[in-house]
Amino acid sequence: MNSDPAVENPADGAQETAAKAPATPAPAAKTPKKTAKPAKKTTTAKRDQPYFDPIAYGNGPDDSVAATEADENAAVTHHTVTVGGAKIAYTATVGHLVTVDPSSSKPDAKMFYVAFTKDAQKEEERPLTFFYNGGPGSSSVFVLLGSFAPRRIKTAMPSFTPPAPYEMEDNPDSLLDKSDLIFINPVGTGYSAAIAPNKNRDFWGVDQDADSIKQFIKRYLTKNNRWNSPKFLFGESYGTARSCVLAYKLHEDGVDLNGITLQSSILDYRQAGNPVGALPTAAADAWYHKKLGVHPTPTNLEAFAEEVAEFARTDYLNALRKFPQTDDEVVQKLADFTGIDKATLLAWSLDIAAYDSRGNSLFLTTLLKSKGQSLGSYDGRVTGVSSGIAGKIDPNSGGNDPTMTAVSGVYTSMWNSYLNEQLKFTSTSSFTDLNDQAFLNWDFKHTDPTGAQKGIDSKGNIILYTAGDLAAVMALNVDLKVLSANGMYDFVTPFYQTVIDLQQMPLIDKTVRQNLSATFYPSGHMVYLDGGSRTQLKKDLATMYDAATSNHVAMSRIIALQRTTAAKIA
Secondary structure (H helix, E strand, C coil): CCCCCCCCCCCCCCCECCEEEECEECCCCCEECCEECCCEEECCCCCCEEECCCCCCCCCCCCCCCCHHHHCCEEEEEEEEEEEEEEEEEEEEEEEEEEEEECCEEEEEEEEEEEEECCCCCHCCEEEEEEEECCCCCHHHHHHHHHCCCCCECCCCCCCCCCCCCCEEEECCCCHHCCCEEEECCCCCCCEEEEEECCHHHCCEEEHHHHHHHHHHHHHHHHHHCCCEEEEEEEEEEEHHHHHHHHHHHCCCCCCCCCEEECCCCHHHCCCCCCCHHHCCCCCHHHHCCCCCCCCCCCCCCHHHHHHHHHHEEEEEHHHHHCCCCHHHHHHHHHHHHCCCCCHHHHCCCCCEECCCCCHHHHHHCCCCCHHEEEEECCCHHHHHHHHHHHHHHCHHHHHHHHHHHHHHHHHHHHHHHHHHHHEECCCCCCEECCCCCHHHCCCCCCCCCCCCCCCCCCCCCCCCHHHHHEEEEEEHCCCEEEEEEEEECCCCCHHHHHHHHHHHCCCCCHHCCCCCEEEEECCCCHCCCCCHHHHHHHHHHHHHHHHHHCCCHHHHHHHHHHHHHHCCC
């Protein structure tokens, strides 16, 4: 696909001691001579600081922790990793920061985070990247263990990762060579909770959530003396919608960003299930599983996806509008691109993104039906048994998707092992990786920068649209770099729908649009779980970080903008 959617704590010092040896006997005719033994070096090593947290962090909508439990204790450990041939000494900090209500300045939430910071760096020269997953209701464990932290899990994607023993490994694709990394767990996830009299549900909403993470970021900058560091966001899935809202809110509070990575975007909920946006992904799945009716079989997936995208926005769009009137040639081409026979396509009203009454994707459950298999919605390369009881398990639970089933075991086991044994943070509470209660109680109402309501319509349907927030902050901060990263086998947030959303984003200035780029990988929703895709995405991120931080004129403008905005609200 075209990569341009516009196409449109310092180390302790070493101490040295020297001891002289006793005089050595010498011939009587010569003056006695003293010799010294080599100096001994003793280094005061950094000591790890384990931490045990006995506080109960409830994940229910009405749960909270007491105000007397609003501490900021953390486990601190020291490590090294080699990235790009260079050995990096870094500190891992795992614990909580306390955020405050911006009006009363009273503590309102205790948020759990994991930070990896390179040792002995200057504030103004060392970028910070804040990571989070989506859901809403997901902790950051998935992006932490899978993507660009110094250590990562080993998976067999797109195959099922067999049961324990599992493995972790140093991550040669870590982003630690470019930035310090802070992984945030929103309220109700991980070990994060509201502080009484607040309740978790008070933070479960588009604007409420972005406000709380904004407060976390500001607290982190203050506690760690990082206000003058270049700042980046990395959000995945719903985290991309969060990033758009958060970036604008940060700007309004005097915190301007240098870059944003949107991985597996959903910026316009009105287009969820749009067959035009989904068709290139369906074609990619059919290509991977050798079900195409196209001859000869395309050898280049990206070039093939371009061809399908052209068909999707022209002949296929017209066919959907005219149905039940049909053009046999167009229907045949749709069948060739998707591997689904014409009769079945007609029964679906040509809608390749349609679902059955139980919430099953018709395409994902039909393509390999003759083999008794379904495709993963998060990664169409992954398959699962769709017959017998396996075909009757609730498909609306993300954990039952073949993609998540393939990696859930290794995630659960290795997170507990890594957190407790290597990062040395232990707790009596249960770690909440995914909180369905947060999703079920989420307030999707959102007021965009123009004051318009972009969350829920009069009938209660979700119409959340956050591309406008992104356009607004890009127009205000003309040096902000934005990278949209997309997996080509992702049926949850289809890559071509993201292209459409970005093309239609209300950002007119062509120069500012040059700060926006999109990249595509032969992977799924969690792009980084595919080894080759993760390596390429790291390269693309490095390019974006270099572009965002090497332009000193642009950096100066961002700092000046930050000071101006802060002065206005002071």
